[in-house]
Each structure stands twice: as C-alpha cells, then as structure tokens.
Amino acid sequence: MSKLVARIPVLAKAAVDAATPKFNTFMKYAKVELVPPTPAEFGAVTQGVNNIVKSAQTGAWKKMTVKEAWLNTLVTVEVLCWFFIGECIGKGTFVGYQV
Secondary structure, eight states: OHHHHHHHHHHHHHHHHHHHHHHHHHHHHHHHHSSOOOHHHHHHHHHHHHHHHHHHHHTGGGGOOHHHHHHHHHHHHHHHHHHHHHHHHHHTSSSSOOO
C-alpha cells in the first residue's frame, strides 16, 4: 500500500504532463470559437437569412450540389438535436413535463 501511495505524485505529474498539450490546444480554439457573437456579426446573420429567403423564392436551391445539400441537412439535424436536448434538460425528464 505504501508503494502505491508513494507513486501517486509521479502518476499525477505524468497525467498533467500528458494533458497539458491537449489542454493548450483546446484553449487556443476555445478563445476563438466559444466567444459570444459581436454586434458586427448580427449583420451577417441578417444577410444570411435574406440569402436563404431569396434562394427559396428564386428556386436557386434546385441548383445546389449534393455536397452542399448534405451539409445543409447535417446542420439542420444538428440544430434540431440541440433543440431537443435543451428541451429535455429544461424539462428535467425525457417524457412529459413535471406538473
């Protein structure tokens, strides 16, 4: 038992040394990707919605490549999944509401 207790600091240092590069990479991307949108980016959202409406009205969606259509489908499924996961978290249960 004393050998195990003596090895704990060595194992802890090895775990920290192994996790540090991955954590630094995570933090590098988190500083860029996980920030809230700035007011300047809201204009791009409005423009994107307008482009979608214009595409639907003119029928440009019919000329979409298979890759673009597949990516749009995946994004839609992802948004729907996050919506339903958020609903389950908000309800506190998978089925029904707690009354």
